[in-house]
Amino acid sequence: MSTTHDLRERLAELRGPAVRPRPLDARALAALAANPGCRRRALLDAAGIDKGAVARVLGDPAPFGQSQFAFVRGHAFEARVKADGCAELIRLLGGTPEDGRVxxxxxxxxxxxxxxxxTRLALEEATAARSWTLLDHPMLALEVASSPAYLEPDAVAVRPDGSWTVVEIKSFPILDGSADSVKVGAAARQAAVYVLALERLAAQAGTARVSHDVLLVCPKDFSNFPTAELVDVRKQLSVTRRQLARLTRIEEIAATLPDGTxxxxxxxDDGxxxxxxxxxxxxxxxAVPAAYAPECLAACELAFHCRDRARACGAVESLGRGTRGELGSLTTVEQVLAAALGTAGDPADPAVDALRRAARLRAAAVGEV
Incomplete structure (x- = not known):
């Protein structure tokens, strides 16, 4: 399985010869970057497998996706931001076109x-024109696991200096100058995928510079008035690059599967x-190892299934990545409880020592000693 053709054939076998692959999008790539250790999601996404349908077959469907109300509200807000020839959006970018148009x-x-x-032609023309240009829902491509992933950002702005800036428009509010950190983080990871695709396109053109500061546009407070913040996505971009590099070696994961998987x-017949x-x-x-964390519930269709399996075997991952990191070599809830009670564990282990001190403090607090 050393060639691209062999890999595509193997992924087609895993998916099913008669099944069309589900295309990867920016949300899926961002979710991979958020949990780079999950071999299960990496393989299923690379093969284009419908994880939502898999979850339904397993009996663990997830209420995954955006509500109709949020969808309509998001589209209405985006239309408000892009009204009047995108003049408001250019203002949020800090621009004032001299000729009064964009x-x-x-x-x-x-x-x-x-x-x-x-899109490539429009970016080249806008860069050469050296004037404010706004590409509304351009289409970008990024090769992932030897197949093209088509990405559609909300907008890409070309400044008069020839630089390109990704614009992400979200319907969650910025309240008193700050927004939900979890939602901002998800938006930053998604935007980083667009930035990566633009960087590769700019490298081919050789005449453009892609900004690592993404313009995040959200409603201000409880109004429909847009406000914006520049978000530095260099950290998310680095993680995304590493994860995509891992996906290009997806054949290594596939090679570990039992024959016939x-x-x-x-x-x-209804399809x-x-x-x-x-x-x-x-x-x-x-047959494919997963790396479950509670954050998966907001990003993966198989999260409910993986959570149930993690809880069934007492894996500490179900308690969160932070807790898992603090517990060191203790990998199950049973081991953690035994260490806290002093019936197991190496006293020299910092995690075991901390658990026993916590158990003593709790016992003292509830009057058990």
Whole structure:
């Protein structure tokens, strides 16, 4: 499995020969970057497998995705931000076009590949023009596991100095100058994927510079009035690069699977109803190690299944990455409790010593000693 062709064939076998792959998008790549140690998600996403359908077959569907209300509100806010020829958006970027207008090129084309080519041409023309230009929903491409992932940022701004800036428009509010750190972090990881795709495009063009400061546009307080903050995504960009490099070696993960492993959902004639027996799918899923953390609940369709399995075996990962990091060599809740009670564990281990001190303090607090 040393060639790109061999890898594609292997991923097709895992997915099912008659199943079309689900394309990777920026949200999926950002979620991978948020949990780079999860081999299960890396393999299933690289193979284009519908994780939501897999979760339904396993009996652990996740209420994953955006509500209709949030979807409508988000679109209304984006339209407000881009009204009047995107003049408000350019103001948020700190610009004041001298001629009073912003160039917004037409980016429509046939198919994703055609839109990528049209976006590339528009960026080159805007860079050469040295005027404020706003690309509304451009299409970018990024090679992931030997296949193109098509990405669609909310906007890309080209400044008069020729630099490119990614614009992310979100409907969560900035209250009193600050926003939910979890949501901002997710937006930054998603934007970093766009920045990476732009960097590779700029390297080919050789005439542009991509800003590592992404413009995050959100409603101000409880109004529909837009406000913005520049978010430095260099850290998220570094993580994304490492994770994508890992994905290019996805064949190493696939090579560890037992012969005959497949995630084929075996759709019925209607094309939407999986018929794969749950025990067969469970065996396939469990053949790939996962790295569950509570943060997965907001980013992965298989999170409920992985959480149940982590709890069933008493894995401390179900308590969070921070707790897992503090416990060192103690990998199960049973080991943690035994160490705290003094019935197991090396007293010289800092984690064991801290647990025993905590147990003594608790006993004193509740009057058990």
């Amino acid at each position: 160039l917004v090129p037409e980016l429509s084309a046939a198919g994703p590949a055609g839109r990528v080519a049209r 497949t995630f084929d959902l075996r759709y019925a 939407s109803t999986p018929t794969r027996p749950a025990p067969e799918m469970l065996a396939a899923v469990e």
